[in-house]
Amino acid sequence: MSKAVLMQGNWACVEGALYAGMRFYSGYPITPSTEIAELSAQKLPLYGGKFIQMEDEISGIAAAIGASISGTKSMTATSGPGFSLKQENIGYAAMTEVPLVIVNVMRVGPSTGLPTASSQADIMQARFGSHGDYPIIAVSPNSVTETFTLTVRAFNLAEKYRTPVMFLTDETIGHAREPIVLPKPGELPIYDRVQPADGEEYMPFRVEPGEIVPRMPAYGRGFRYNMSGLFHTETGFPSNSPENAQAQIDRMFAKIYDNVDDIVTYEEFELDDAELVFVTYGSTSRSVIPAIKSLRKQGYKVGMFRAITLWPSPAKQIEALAERVKHIVVAEMNRGQYLQEVARLVKGKVPVTHIGRANSEILLPSEIEALAKEVLS
Amino acid sequence: MRSSQLVEKYFRTKNLPHIWCPGCSLGIATRSLVVAIDELGLDKNKTVIVSGIGCSSRAVGYLDFNTIHTTHGRALAFATGVKLANPELHVIVISGDGDASAIGGNHLIHAARRNIDLTLLIFNNNIYGMTGGQFSPTTPHAALGTTAPFGVVEQPFDLVKLAEGAGATYVARGTAFHVNPLVKYYKNAIEHKGFSMVETICICPTYYGRQNKSGTAVQMMHWLKDSFVLNTAYDKMPEEKRQGKHVYGEFVKKDLPEYVEEYVGIIERLKGEEDA
Amino acid sequence: MKREDLQLLQKREWCKGCGICVAFCPTKVLIIDTDDKVTIANEDACIKCRQCEQRCPDYAIFLEEASDV
Missing domain, CATH: 3.40.50.920 (Rossmann fold)
Incomplete structure (x- = not known):
């Protein structure tokens, strides 16, 4: 029997992320999420991973998307005002179908609100915060232990469905200290995005038969393709065609809503x-x-x-x-x-x-x- | 009829001709980048080109590399993640004057300060072209823009001084007319270890030129030819001959610790401590 | 590749007729024709300096060995 350790929710989030294979974190300090950045800064280099403190919230998520495109499981964390600032790039990640975990340790708003106090008032923003029509996955834990396991799951969902996943915790859970028995390696399933095989004929945004989302090779592997926040065809190149836009957005919704039983x-x-x-x-x-x-x-x-x-x-x-x-x-x-x-x-x-x-x-x-x-x- | 071997090798020719207006020099700058990449012999599979939003940022759709067309102003931030996560990649950012120095100005100064091994190419046409001719941070004082119908009240950025002041370790300025030095600066920037920035003075005959009565594309190219002087020559010019002249050339070349190398050094040090 | 083996070639459908190549050709080889596209009017005068190719925004004119095309 493994020994329980005392840990706050924000730390458990980092431990869960590392367990899931996170090897990149970028973000900007903001209460009450800062411990996630701090522990990531401390731990990631020990795993051969990278941490970077960016100049603002916007670049905090942008760098994480870039890292994910280059094939690395990535996370960013924030709170209230930072979550608002990240919204445009959340839409970008949804549009380009880039796996990413975005932690929001919810605090009281609007605006600067009550910076160190708990809230659950970003629920609708998590769903609809970026402009345009897009699907999203959001999960919310109620304990330190669940913060760990659900962070692992958030990464798995992000990878499986090629989507940003919102991890909606709050100040209460983020700063609560509870005993947790950390799962051993192999105890929880880990899902990695499907990549094309070397030399495979590859169409960047085409779903292969029997699969849920297009395969996603890491940049640098030899599949030279284009990512764009413009509506794009299967080729990855922009298109103004209404029929194409409809087909692409329908596919993006279907990948989530046809699999609700797996996700929920x-x-x-x-x-x-x-x-x-x-x-x-x-x-x-x-x-x-x-x-x-x-x-x-x-x-x-x-x-x-x-x-x-x-x-x-x-x-x-x-x-x-x-x-x-x-x-x-x-x-x-x-x-x-x-x-x-x-x-x-x-x-x-x-x-x-x-x-x-x-x-x-x-x-x-x-x-x-x-x-x-x-x-x- | 095929296009040139260079274009066939490095462009996504299916997507050509490009969307840029007749006489727009973004095509010249984009080709010059490809010449630089060809002469350096970079592996296309290991080269990532990242752009933001605007006319210049459409370049990535035509270039046969790993390309990312990101959000307005954020290309450097995306590129930072790409490079840090996978340091073996060559990461080049193409941005415009508005993208890089207005909405993305914060990322520009911080990428420079961090001295991360990225190459930023700013295709500066002194105007917001994609949205139809609004003034940008580099539109000259008193020039016209659709949002400055009585002349720009502000003073423009000098992007070279901005990048230098922010800590960039390679800084150059070229023009779309002076192609040979431009290619040289692109090559030196890509080869430079650390944050490099090359400003390319471009012409926008449609949205800058028409409003400001700058003439045809040819006349605007003549203006680049006649008014831009190499910095080393400019330094020797008597004061009276400097009137109305602008400088191009290499302005900063220095070695400072590079971000990714420093970070990887920490990983290796920690690994060593663990093994010991 | 020897300079004499190079030939001035066109990707005519990409030309947008801006006239930059015409203006900066040192030996006046090129003209813009009635279709608003570049035409090689005086090939013999070409000194193969590549200034047209370097400054063509549309990759519509270039110098290469003709046999390759």
Whole structure:
């Protein structure tokens, strides 16, 4: 049995990234994500990897995309204002289908907000923050241990689906210190992007039969192709054709939405006979669980559905909940962001209530418990 | 009929002719780069050309290398990641005056300060061409742009002094007329270990020339020929002859520790400590 | 390659008729024709200096061994 070590969430994120094969990190210091940069700076050269502190948030993500194009698993981390600054290049990575993990240790906004305080208010920005229509994957952990395993998964998803993956943690989880037993090498699966074989006839943005995304050779291997944020054909070269643009964007959406069952993960807690279900995610679930335990002791039939993958949303599961429970309460640290997605899926079949705020104070189990009683009465 | 052997070897001829206007000198600068690469014998498979957004940045679509057409102003930042992640690659950045010194100005000064082994070629046509002729940071004072209908109020950047001041270890300026020295500067820049910047003075007959009554492409090329003087010759010219003259030439050539080598040195040192 | 083996060649469909090659040809070999494209009008005068090739923005004129084309 391996020994547990005490570690904060931000460190576990770096350990998970290294486990997944991250060998490049670029970013800009910003609270409360800075420990991720610091530990990456310390550890990466020991793995033969590279860390670079860039001049701003924009170059922080740009360099990481460049490194990924050259064949290296890459990550950048930021918070609030930095996440806003990175949006244009998130769209670039989506358009060019470059694997990348973008960590956002969410803090209170808008603007500089409350710099060292926790929040979950970048949920919609993670989905829709860059201009244009594009799909995205976003995941959110609720513990230090899950920060490790989910970071590994974020890299795997990025590589498998050739997409930027948003890792939405928050100040609470990022700075929480919890014991963690680090997985041994080989214990968790690691996925590497599919590359063409040497000398293979290669069409840069064509999906080979039976595969999900186009193969992606590292730059320098001999496949001289073009990456562009312009709409491009299978050749990688720009095209203004509306038919081509439609086909490419349809393919990009399909690679995510045709594989939702593979991408989406979630946790169910006390759901079997639940009449009221809390839909929540990330650190807020840590307040929901004790509230449910307390309510159960008092005879209330309550449960929790925790989305681990936020985007694409667990649509099928939330739609199914709406068929069998009497109330849904969305609990999150904002004024109602994931609420919009849940309400969209529930389609008015059952009442959807929201509990949340965005002033840095985490939701207390007692408040959640009180709301449940009010809803059920 | 095929094109020249040089073009067949280094260009994606399927994508030609290019989108640039008649008389636009971006094609001259792009060809000059290819001549430099050919003379240096760089491996196409190990050469990455990165660009941003704008007329000049469209060059990468025509060049048969590993190419990345990135976001506006960010080419150097993408290139930094490419180079640091895989130091065996030759990484060349093609940028314009707006791309490199306005929206991307921060990356320019920091790449120079870092002395990372990248070659930045700024094709400076003194205007935003792609968007139709707005003034850029290098449009001369009082010249016209569509967003400076009464003349530019600001003073322009001197890109050579900017790069030098920021710490670039190789800095040169050439023109699209003086092709032989231009090719030499490109070669020296690519061979230089550290951050190198070559500004290429280009002409934009369509969007700069028409507004500013600079004449035809031919007349603008004559202006390059007549008004640009090699720096070593300029230094010897009497003051009265310097009026209206601009300089080209090599301005900075120095050795300083290069970023990637320094970083790889740290990796090796740590490995040594581990092994010991 | 010997200079005398070189021949002035064209990729005519790429020419955009800017006239730069015509203007800077030291021996006035080239003209812009009625189709707004470059034409080799006085080949005998060509001294094979490559100034046209170096400054053609469109890669439409070049010097090479004719047999290769």
